[in-house]
Amino acid sequence: MVESLCCGFVFSNCYVISNDKKECIVIDPGQNFLNNYKIITSKYSVKAVFLTHGHFDHIDGIGYFKNIDIYIGLNDKNMIYDLNDSLYNVFGYKRSYNPTEISIKTVNDNDIIEISDFKIKCISTPGHSKGGMVYEINGDLFCGDTIFNMSIGRSDFIGGSLTDLKKSIKKLFNLYDDSKVLYPGHNDMTTIGYEKKHNPFLTDL
Numbered sequence: 253m254v255e256s257l258c259c260g261f262v263f264s265n266c267y268v269i270s271n272d273k274k275e276c277i278v279i280d281p282g283q284n285f286l287n288n289y290k291i292i293t294s295k296y297s298v299k300a301v302f303l304t305h306g307h308f309d310h311i312d313g314i315g316y317f318k319n320i321d322i323y324i325g326l327n328d329k330n331m332i333y334d335l336n337d338s339l340y341n342v343f344g345y346k347r348s349y350n351p352t353e354i355s356i357k358t359v360n361d362n363d364i365i366e367i368s369d370f371k372i373k374c375i376s377t378p379g380h381s382k383g384g385m386v387y388e389i390n391g392d393l394f395c396g397d398t399i400f401n402m403s404i405g406r407s408d409f410i411g412g413s414l415t416d417l418k419k420s421i422k423k424l425f426n427l428y429d430d431s432k433v434l435y436p437g438h439n440d441m442t443t444i445g446y447e448k449k450h451n452p453f454l455t456d457l
């Protein structure tokens with residue numbers, strides 16, 4: 253089952269993927285996370301946290317997961333520690349976790365991580381950030397700020413590149429068929445087929 257929780261001031265999506273053993277994987281715990289943390293842990297035992305990228309609005313809640321492995325793309329690892337690259341300073345938010353208290357693990361393209369009965373496939377998708385990752389879990393894609401319903405991620409932040417972003421989206425389009433469900437980092441879920449047809453930013457792909 254996939255549940256979506258809205259986080260913080262820029263309405264980032266946190267996703268909770270659970271199995272019938274009441275275990276879950278958490279994707280992108282964002283800002284103002286206490287209430288969401290209570291909701292998640294009242295229902296599930298959290299097995300791991302996966303971050304699609306290192307921007308503040310997708311990572312700020314990681315401090316609640318002190319004894320749990322937190323995975324991020326290798327090239328975004330520095331953002332866990334750096335207040336500029338993670339955009340805390342750019343947007344003027346205070347970091348709410350202590351980086352020395354968490355357990356960070358890195359992932360690379362094509363890594364497959366198996367935790368309990370969850371199988372997480374890591375797909376490197378640079379463009380919004382250098383180390384951006386899309387995770388395929390139980391057949392669905394959790395795509396962070398790479399592609400949105402009718403939009404694409406910003407590429408003007410540190411480490412961003414519009415050319416890379418479009419290449420990454422093309423890679424997803426080539427890897428998966430039109431029925432593949434996309435759970436983006438902001439706004440509503442969508443599918444690859446819908447975005448191929450309607451996304452106004454991808455007419456040149």
Ligand SMILES: [Zn+2]
Binds near residue numbers: 397
């Ligand atoms: Zn972002």
